[in-house]
Amino acid sequence: MKVDVEAPTPELTAQLIEGACRDVDPEVPFGLYLHVPFCATRCGYCDFNTYTAGELGSSSSPESWQEAVAAELESAARLLQPKREVSTIFVGGGTPSLLGADGLTRLLDAVRANFDLAPDAEVTTESNPESTSPEFFEKLRAAGFTRISLGMQSAAQHVLKILDRVHTPGRAVAAAREARAAGFEHVNLDLIYGTPGETDADLHTTLDAVLSAGVDHVSAYALIVEDGTALARRIRRGEMPAPDDDVLADRYKILDDRLSAKGFDWYEVSNWALDDAGACRHNLAYWHSSDWWGIGPGAHSHVNGVRWWNVKHPARYAQALVDGALPAASSEELTAEDRHMESVMLTTRCRSGLPHGLLDDAERVNAEKLCADGLLTATGDAYVLTDAGRLLADGVIRRVLWG
Numbered sequence: 001m002k003v004d005v006e007a008p009t010p011e012l013t014a015q016l017i018e019g020a021c022r023d024v025d026p027e028v029p030f031g032l033y034l035h036v037p038f039c040a041t042r043c044g045y046c047d048f049n050t051y052t053a054g055e056l057g058s059s060s061s062p063e064s065w066q067e068a069v070a071a072e073l074e075s076a077a078r079l080l081q082p083k084r085e086v087s088t089i090f091v092g093g094g095t096p097s098l099l100g101a102d103g104l105t106r107l108l109d110a111v112r113a114n115f116d117l118a119p120d121a122e123v124t125t126e127s128n129p130e131s132t133s134p135e136f137f138e139k140l141r142a143a144g145f146t147r148i149s150l151g152m153q154s155a156a157q158h159v160l161k162i163l164d165r166v167h168t169p170g171r172a173v174a175a176a177r178e179a180r181a182a183g184f185e186h187v188n189l190d191l192i193y194g195t196p197g198e199t200d201a202d203l204h205t206t207l208d209a210v211l212s213a214g215v216d217h218v219s220a221y222a223l224i225v226e227d228g229t230a231l232a233r234r235i236r237r238g239e240m241p242a243p244d245d246d247v248l249a250d251r252y253k254i255l256d257d258r259l260s261a262k263g264f265d266w267y268e269v270s271n272w273a274l275d276d277a278g279a280c281r282h283n284l285a286y287w288h289s290s291d292w293w294g295i296g297p298g299a300h301s302h303v304n305g306v307r308w309w310n311v312k313h314p315a316r317y318a319q320a321l322v323d324g325a326l327p328a329a330s331s332e333e334l335t336a337e338d339r340h341m342e343s344v345m346l347t348t349r350c351r352s353g354l355p356h357g358l359l360d361d362a363e364r365v366n367a368e369k370l371c372a373d374g375l376l377t378a379t380g381d382a383y384v385l386t387d388a389g390r391l392l393a394d395g396v397i398r399r400v401l402w403g
Contacts, residue, residue: 013308013331020306020333021079024291031088031285032076032115034069034107035296036096037314038062040131044164044230045192045223049298049312050094060314062099068318068327069295070110075326076293077114080303084291086115088122088282097127101139108143122146122186122281129171137175137182147186147280148179149219155209156202159195162240164230169209176213186278188217193251195223196240203251207258216278218264219271220255222248249391256387267351269385269393287346289339297327305334341401348397353382359400366400 024030039050051060077083089111096104104125111117124147125140137148152172153165160169172189179187189210193203210218223243225232235242256266264272268287273279285292294301297317300309308331311317320327334342344363348354354376359367367383370376375389375396389396 010325010328013328014326016306016331016333017301017303017308017326017328018079020304022081024080024082024084024304026082026084029087029285029290030080030084031090031282031290031292032073032086032111033282033292033294033296033299034089034091034111035294035299036091036093036099037065037297038093038098039095040098041164041166042230044162044234045226047226047229048094051314056314060318062103064318065296065314066103066106066110068314068321069107070113071321072295072327073110073114075321076295080293084115085118086111086121087118088285088292089117089124090282091125093126095128095131096125097131097136101136101143104140104145105143108145117144124149124280124282126151127175128167129175130167132175132178134178134182137179137184141183146184147188148176148184149188149190149217149280150175150179152189152206152210153192154195154198154202155206156198159198159202162195162197162231163192173209173213176215180214186217187213187215188219188280189213189215191218191220191255192223193220193255194243194248196235196243198251200250200254203254204258207255211258211262216274217272217280218259220252221270222252252391253387256390265351266390269349269390284350287350289343289346305339307332307334344401345397348383348385348400349393351384353379353384354400355382357381362403363400366403370396370399 037050039052042052091104091107108123123145125145126149128151150172153163154160155169157169176187176189191206225235225242234240259272263274266272267279271280291303292301293303294310296310297314298310298312300307308328310327311320311329317327343358344354367376371378374386375392376383377386385393385396
């Protein structure tokens, strides 16, 4: 049964969540995503559920958000049966580093107060370079964080300006080095390519900086112009061109060639790591349809085939928990068809590939045709995207599912 995602009753949403949390499989990896909705400024390309101080006014604060997060963690721990051990934690946003090291430590303490962490738990926080320091990283390492993800986007000043990023071009690399010096073995730099005005030379300059930083992970995403953003309005007014698909493909090839030459291997279409240990285990859990609970305003969760998402505004989120209710805005129960489609979509994007056994006869025929077209290759028991296939991954997935 698929629940009407437009307007299910709060009672039905609560019943679905509570039912999904009974008799969960303890062998399925379980992670926590914690959403920090605060930003100092709003980037022109961003459509995430984030708020500046001026947008929130007096209706919410980091303190009330922290209290609400602790309450949702308590609810999650109470509902999940049997008790789940946490394999991965990812603190995202927004700008988690605006909480400071003390605020992030308090957040991790709230997790530990409600859940047992696996001995080898991966604990990641996103950070913006301008709100970090050597002391910040040292405190996080001492608190138990194991991985840092820094938003770099570009090393070209004019590209950062178009994206409304406030850090200077060299700050992300400096922050990465500070994190490594503080004892973080796993450090990621996030890039965006295809920004209007970016040149091939700009991307090469960015990659020169990335490869000098000593990181073991790089994420790189093509710029997507989201409706309702400041960037979308500027493009609609003709102030700058929209990203060009052919240019994006060329930039992706530059990225892959440069990273591969320095020992980075892709393990998901937009992610490269120096070795298996450097791969983000939390994101791998998403791509392999494991269970996770999203804590915070607007956060999404998936447990036992049920997905739900929280109300977006921090004040409404906090009030729901004060009232003793789950802060879910809506939910859906995935059908067998939904699960199959999502498994194909997600595993195809991974280097480990699309398992042969996941496909029905018609889909297997489709996959073999894609092999003949040079977009997939059959390796062992999986179909894996070729270099050409990665550039057309969404189309490959559609052809596997629907020919």
